[in-house]
Amino acid sequence: MSRTLETLAAWLLGLLWIAPLAYALWAAVHPSMYATRFDLLAPLTFDNFTAAWAAAPFGRYFLNTFLLVTSVLAAQLVLCTLAGFAFARAKFPGSGLLFGLVLLQLMILPDVLLVENYRTMRALGLVDTILAIGLPYMASAFGIFLLRQTFKQVPKELDDAARVEGCGTFRILMRVYVPLARPTYLAYGLTSVSFHWNNFLWPLVITNTVETRPLTVGLSVFASTDQGIDWSIISAATLMTSAPLLLGFLLFQRQFVQSFMRAGIR
């Protein structure tokens, strides 16, 4: 009896959780007169998507977000691998203190330091560039921490064996450590991509033209200007901008959840 009740409660919560998205989906694929009228026989249409696509330079926004996400991830993978490896394996004076200073970024995220970082970007002449959106996030304390933990779990014997074979430090890193850390890279990559695809406040501050705005900022500009309250078009635009991540998530759902678990984030 209580089991049934529990299942019911779980499903009710699930429905509640999916309701806003389902509602947007409804509004996006029906003519706007059906946006608030539920009728199973309402005609389906794709017009809202084409109207949204034509009303704002979404193609450019997609390109900007793509450039942002890939450049940030590429830089993060290189920087965090090097730093994580140094913290995991090299013993040198002051490494503990230094690691503590790195972890500080887990608490004080760049998001909070908007005012100063804007000042820095202006001094560097980088305001309104895609590089400026990504730069504060490229050295990621979370990434360094995750990779350090993973590299520490690599058996020392493997390292020693490679060294006996005459491998240098860099070769050992690339041939032994990096391949063994694949699940961590996957988990970290997925979190990084979804974080930067979705990031809003810093890009809003640092960009002011179509050429640099990522999707999130573009969508907010689009939804707040003269669209009035044509919910069908706003819903279509909203779904369009989230679609790549949503699809990616649906396709790789299992890997996504499992890679989180395997990364041993505790």
Added chain:
Amino acid sequence: MKDRTTLHAWLMLSPALLLLVAFTHYPAVATLWHALFSTPRANRPARFVGLDNFRFLAEDPIFWQALWNNLVYAVATIPISVGLALLMALWVNGKLKGRTALRMAYFTPTVLPMIAVANLWLFFFTPDYGLLDRATQFLFGWGPTNWLGSHETALGAMIVVAVWKEAGFFMIFYLAALQAIPPVLLEAAAVEGASRARILWRVVLPLLGPTTLFILVNAVINAFRLVDHIIVMTRGGPDNATALLLTYIYELGFRFWDTASASAMTVVLLAILATVAAVQFLVVERRTHYQ
């Protein structure tokens, strides 16, 4: 040999350290410094004003309202989202029907951009037409409510959106921890005749302690950072009812270009985050001593 290891380590660390210092440590310190200067204007460079910016802040009722709102926001979102996350994880980890679909439903908000989420919920909260008003009308016969436009409900609405966005993300960490519990422990408890509730209370929950700490720290940070939806949905309004520290920093710094006040507010926010960091450090320290 020793020197070469140190050299290698520094070579590998320097690119990451350079960026970290430039965009985390330097701005944190520079904020403290710049908070002591006036805002530079076109014909008047910044000059040293001591603690004046903080004095103005203390006299600014909107600052106190934002601080209070942020505390309410934190005190509401943290326990609700963490509690729901635990509940979700226990359900999804159990033998419920259709748990894969459920897990997906719970987790979906996490992959949606907060700004898209804001649009969806704007629609949800619309007076009269919105799904929420239709539901309350159907269920309780209520008239239209201006959820985002009235003082009493606006902050609550923001809290609901934040909980909805966060709970599924925290669920993943609980799920990972639950699956790491050795089944032997649970079987042993069951053989001893312990009820489900007792197993949960005496075996499962204590083992989830470290995960809860990790999630709590994240939830606290998010309570001060997760403001995208507020900027889009209410812009801190109506009448500052949903203004939080970070939204007010954004307003001051990038709408009024009053960077001095924005720096002073950032100092307050940094002080709060530093306190959280210190508390976490102490708790973790104590924990490791016991082990």
